[in-house]
Amino acid sequence: MNTTNSEIGTTKTYKDQHYKLVGHEPYTRVSDGSKTSLAVWRSACATCGQPFVVRTPIRARGFQPTRRCDLHKQRRVKVVPV
Numbered sequence: 906m907n908t909t910n911s912e913i914g915t916t917k918t919y920k921d922q923h924y925k926l927v928g929h930e931p932y933t934r935v936s937d938g939s940k941t942s943l944a945v946w947r948s949a950c951a952t953c954g955q956p957f958v959v960r961t962p963i964r965a966r967g968f969q970p971t972r973r974c975d976l977h978k979q980r981r982v983k984v985v986p987v
C-alpha cells in the first residue's frame with residue numbers, strides 16, 4: 906500500500922482543528938465491492954472538547970472530516986454553552 910501521505914502519526918489541521926492519524930482500516934465499498942482503506946484520525950470535539958475518532962477515505966481529494974464527536978455531529982444546531 907502506498908502510504909506516503911498516510912503514515913501513522915501524521916497530523917493535519919482543518920479549520921484550526923488538529924487531527925492525528927492513529928491507524929488504517931480496511932474498507933469495502935458498498936457501491937462496487939472494491940477494497941480500499943480508511944484513515945482513522947483522532948481529534949477533539951469542537952463542541953465539547955472530548956476526544957473522538959473520525960474515518961476518512963485514504964484517497965479522498967480533500968480533507969474535510971467531521972469536527973465533532975458522535976454526540977454532537979448529528980445536530981446541525983448552533984453551539985450552546987452547557
Ligand SMILES: [Zn+2]
Pocket residue numbers: 950951952953954955973974975976977
Ligand atoms: Zn462533542
